[in-house]
Amino acid sequence: NAGVTQTPKFQVLKTGQSMTLQCAQDMNHEYMSWYRQDPGMGLRLIHYSVGAGITDQGEVPNGYNVSRSTTEDFPLRLLSAAPSQTSVYFCASSFGTGRPLDYGYTFGSGTRLTVV
Amino acid sequence: QKEVEQDPGPLSVPEGAIVSLNCTYSNSAFQYFMWYRQYSRKGPELLMYTYSSGNKEDGRFTAQVDKSSKYISLFIRDSQPSDSATYLCATKDSGAGSYQLTFGKGTKLSVIP
Numbered sequence: 642n643a644g645v646t647q648t649p650k651f652q653v654l655k656t657g658q659s660m661t662l663q664c665a666q667d668m669n670h671e672y673m674s675w676y677r678q679d680p681g682m683g684l685r686l687i688h689y690s691v692g693a694g695i696t697d698q699g700e701v702p703n704g705y706n707v708s709r710s711t712t713e714d715f716p717l718r719l720l721s722a723a724p725s726q727t728s729v730y731f732c733a734s735s736f737g738t739g740r741p742l743d744y745g746y747t748f749g750s751g752t753r754l755t756v757v
Numbered sequence: 758q759k760e761v762e763q764d765p766g767p768l769s770v771p772e773g774a775i776v777s778l779n780c781t782y783s784n785s786a787f788q789y790f791m792w793y794r795q796y797s798r799k800g801p802e803l804l805m806y807t808y809s810s811g812n813k814e815d816g817r818f819t820a821q822v823d824k825s826s827k828y829i830s831l832f833i834r835d836s837q838p839s840d841s842a843t844y845l846c847a848t849k850d851s852g853a854g855s856y857q858l859t860f861g862k863g864t865k866l867s868v869i870p
């Protein structure tokens with residue numbers, strides 16, 4: 642099925658541990674991004690990429706790292722987990738250019754992360 | 758001031774009611790307007806999109822944009838319990854190479870049977 646696949650769906654980490662959240666899309670989307678969603682805060686952009694080899698910071702990048710070696714994959718790394726990083730993380734992608742409908746994001750189903 | 762403001766609700770309506778969800782925005786450069794629906798414990802999904810001003814209708818859903826007042830609306834007719842979700846508005850400017858959407862925080866809607 643075409644779409645955005647996120648793994649894992651759930652994760653519990655201890656403070657100080659590191660981990661990578663995986664995101665893959667099979668729609669040949671140019672643009673990919675990571676958001677965190679917290680109650681009352683809405684979606685906040687962490688990092689984004691406009692193509693393989695190109696990444697940039699969003700609104701809340703501290704404590705996170707990304708890379709994009711292929712069009713399909715955009716992993717998010719937590720360097721040293723902190724309780725403040727407890728959140729739901731969403732990966733989103735889009736064509737970014739072309740028809741107006743192509744500007745819309747396709748979201749993954751999310752990763753629920755708890756840091757204790 | 759955040760660029761897109763959205764009342765978080767929650768909004769509770771009886772089944773069959775007409776629902777009006779709204780956002781205001783401040784950036785005159787926004788040209789594309791979208792509504793996303795997010796069910797509990799799921800990712801947002803694109804529901805409607807419009808370009809510039811005017812209305813767009815899709816079944817029970819109507820998206821409306823008034824650029825003069827910088828106001829975005831989503832109307833749901835004959836609301837159903839399955840419409841219970843959080844609705845997020847999103848906007849985008851028309852700049853070339855501008856990929857990013859600006860989201861509202863979302864309005865949580867409950868449709869009571």
